[in-house]
Amino acid sequence: xxxxxxxxxxxxxxxxxxxxxxxxxxxxxxxxxxxxxxxxxxxxxxxxxxxxxxxxxxxxxxxxxxxxxxxxxxxxxxxxxxxxxxxxxxxxxxxxxxxxxxxxxxxxxxxxxxxxxxxxxxxxxxxxxxxxxxxxxxxxxxxxxxxxxxxxxxxxxxxxxxxxxxxxxxxxxxxxxxxxxxxxxxxxxxxxxxxxxxxxxxxxxxxxxxxxxxxxxxxxxxxxxxxxxxxxxxxxxxxxxxxxxxxxxxxxxxxxxxxxxxxxxxxxxxxxxxxxxxxxxxxxxxxxxxxxxxxxxxxxxxxxxxxxxxxxxxxxxxxxxxxxxxxxxxxxxxxxxxxxxxxxxxxxxxxxxxxxxxxxxxxxxxxxxxxxxxxxx
Ligand code: SDX
Numbered sequence: 001x002x003x004x005x006x007x008x009x010x011x012x013x014x015x016x017x018x019x020x021x022x023x024x025x026x027x028x029x030x031x032x033x034x035x036x037x038x039x040x041x042x043x044x045x046x047x048x049x050x051x052x053x054x055x056x057x058x059x060x061x062x063x064x065x066x067x068x069x070x071x072x073x074x075x076x077x078x079x080x081x082x083x084x085x086x087x088x089x090x091x092x093x094x095x096x097x098x099x100x101x102x103x104x105x106x107x108x109x110x111x112x113x114x115x116x117x118x119x120x121x122x123x124x125x126x127x128x129x130x131x132x133x134x135x136x137x138x139x140x141x142x143x144x145x146x147x148x149x150x151x152x153x154x155x156x157x158x159x160x161x162x163x164x165x166x167x168x169x170x171x172x173x174x175x176x177x178x179x180x181x182x183x184x185x186x187x188x189x190x191x192x193x194x195x196x197x198x199x200x201x202x203x204x205x206x207x208x209x210x211x212x213x214x215x216x217x218x219x220x221x222x223x224x225x226x227x228x229x230x231x232x233x234x235x236x237x238x239x240x241x242x243x244x245x246x247x248x249x250x251x252x253x254x255x256x257x258x259x260x261x262x263x264x265x266x267x268x269x270x271x272x273x274x275x276x277x278x279x280x281x282x283x284x285x286x287x288x289x290x291x292x293x294x295x296x297x298x299x300x301x302x303x304x305x306x307x308x309x310x311x312x313x314x315x316x317x318x319x320x321x322x323x324x325x326x327x328x329x330x331x332x333x334x335x336x337x338x339x340x341x342x343x344x345x346x347x348x349x350x351x352x353x354x355x356x357x358x359x360x361x362x363x364x365x366x367x368x369x370x371x372x373x374x375x376x377x
């Protein structure tokens with residue numbers, strides 16, 4: 001008996017997971033039962049990925065081993081580096097990332113393996129390489145020499161080092177690490193669902209991850225953080241924010257960084273990113289961005305909070321990434337760096353208890369139509 005049609009699968013339970021729990025009414029997010037706020041405060045991105053991939057926090061030695069394994073894999077395979085340095089310099093970073101993640105499958109001797117232990121090994125390599133890909137591409141498109149990874153640094157620190165050629169301050173490194181933690185996993189969001197759909201055919205991890213990167217680029221999903229920054233740059237002054245927003249709402253435009261299919265309350269990740277954004281904006285002389293954001297939030301609260309439309313993860317991540325010094329078109333690729341951790345966890349979970357995704361469809365077309373010869377049409 002088919003379940004009734006729900007557009008966009010709204011409200012349809014399409015999988016089970018032990019990784020992240022979301023209560024959209026109460027604004028709760030937990031990774032394996034741990035509230036996201038505790039992880040943002042006490043954990044690291046590497047530890048959070050271990051938690052999601054193993055359903056528990058690591059012991060000290062396990063974390064040291066996991067971290068050392070990742071750091072040993074930061075370098076790009078030479079053929080991928082050669083491909084990267086021939087990519088068009090004006091390619092959009094998300095298109096470059098989709099291409100490079102896919103390319104990793106070209107040099108894997110056993111790309112199609114779907115046994116979980118082997119997939120885990122591939123996942124670690126992808127997790128370690130994606131930040132290098134992004135930093136290298138950014139250097140390449142500027143015509144700058146590539147900065148080789150430093151295996152003494154964490155994923156967050158090393159990314160900023162390879163991007164800028166200088167080690168980040170502890171504050172910036174920690175801010176990046178917290179952003180990665182907050183973006184790692186989030187239930188069956190569109191890109192994670194895409195990865196699970198693809199791997200459910202027993203296709204390979206590279207195909208699943210490539211599909212996920214493609215999904216995340218969309219402005220209704222991961223692309224929203226870039227949209228927020230474009231909006232903040234378009235608003236001329238803090239005092240101009242309210243009119244700008246009300247005008248867009250009047251035209252039924254969607255305000256980037258607001259609303260969510262599941263959260264009908266404040267996205268708990270936005271709570272933490274708001275604090276981080278304010279701290280970094282103060283440190284870097286960007287308080288106008290933060291104050292514009294506050295005005296936007298106040299205007300939206302008055303206009304649409306009653307409809308359950310609140311800031312989501314993308315709203316304050318934009319200001320945070322800007323203050324860390326990231327160019328606008330690297331905001332969504334930042335989401336890729338983090339969400340590779342969640343996508344891999346879901347790919348492993350799907351493979352551990354797989355059933356091919358093949359939903360039904362209501363046919364609404366005609367029946368009993370006879371073929372009309374072309375001369376009679
Ligand atoms: C992410 O799924 C995940 O978990 C995603 C994510 C993750 O971690 O993976 O959390 C990351 O993708 C966050 C969302 C980022 N996207 C944006 O910020 C883009 C702007 N947001 C909207 O496009 C929208 O809120 C969605 C796409 C996020 C959710 O849309 P839904 O659930 O399909 O809701 P809808 O479009 O049907 O809107 C319901 C109503 C509509 O009004 P009515 O037609 O009923 O009068 O709310 C309105 C919408 O117009 N609405 C908005 C709005 N979002 C919804 N109005 C103005 N601005 C908005 N942002």
